[in-house]
Amino acid sequence: MLGRGLTADLAKQVAQAELVEALPKRWAHSWGVASRAADVGRILGKDADLLVAAAILHDVGYAPRLAVTGFHPLDGARFLRDEHAADERLMRLVANHSFALLEAEERGLREELAAEFPLLDEPLLVDSLVYCDMTTTTDGGQTTAEERVAEILSRYGDDSVVGRFIRRAAPEIFAAVGRVEAALAAQPR
Template sequence: MTAPSLLRVPGELLESFGPLQPAVLPGRAGPLTAAARLLAESLLGDMGNRWLHTQGVAERAAGLAGPLGVDADLLTAAAWLHDIGYAPPLVVTGFHPLDGADHLTRNGWPVRVAGLVAYHSGARFVAAARGLSEMLAVYPDERTVLADALTYADQTVGPSGDRVDPDARYAEVLHRHGPCSWNARVDPERGPHLRAVARRVEHLLARAA
């Protein structure tokens, strides 16, 4: 299913994306999302639940963009791409946020997209535990509402693409990876971080309702 022509972003698409400051396009995705979906499918489309989860996260992100008032094209594109580092051809360090971000950078994607992928869902805590913080630090860690929205989308979609509660999702991840996993080791720091993200996003969603 891999298509080499999908692994780079066309120059005209990057020009249409414009500068790194996002235009707020509530509820609308665009050319960046279209390219991201094609790339994600080429890399993850044969990976069963990983692809189902990716599709669910992208759908969730698209639905969050309007209520949160963030750039739908950027958010949804990052959602399609957030787990591409799991694709076997991309695995270098074995840390999927970093491997995904590195692939995007090598293939001409905007640095802001790579940064969102690199830091999604509290990746910085796992990177620190694994001695990868310096490698991750080459990417921007923007800590914005849009970044929170990406993490919230990831943390409210289960492995098979079903919508779940953030606490249930986090518990499932810890159980699936096991008590000796990197996720378990950083739980004292990452768990509170993810709960804080969920509270922030849900507060904004309640205000927008």
């Protein structure tokens, strides 16, 4: 259970309801991220279910009916809080996935995001969500973090808000992916 009854299975239902018809490609990516999380969860023990729930919900804020600020991590976390009374850790993971605080800064929303949903002080859990998101293609396949960052830059453009963010975040993304890969390599299969 993830706080007030939102299990990974229920998280899947919530994300599916919001994304599958409105944004099928975003759903495919989210499903792929959750599949990666199911594999990576072995390094997290009791937090494996939390990682899967955060993975499937990380982009729910893109859903048209939820896009209030236009910044999907914040919109998604607020939706989870306001409509689902979700677990605090789950909301904070969704709000801060893949170094969202840097993008929030580009959008003038850093203080708002940090005040409502502070970054968790659980490095392996946070890094694991970065790993799952940044090694999954837009259609749910596997990729490298370098290829994913390049794809994001090509899709949004260097001078866009997302382009500026992803260039700033790339070293942190690559470092997080490296830490998770090292943890996975050290863990017996």
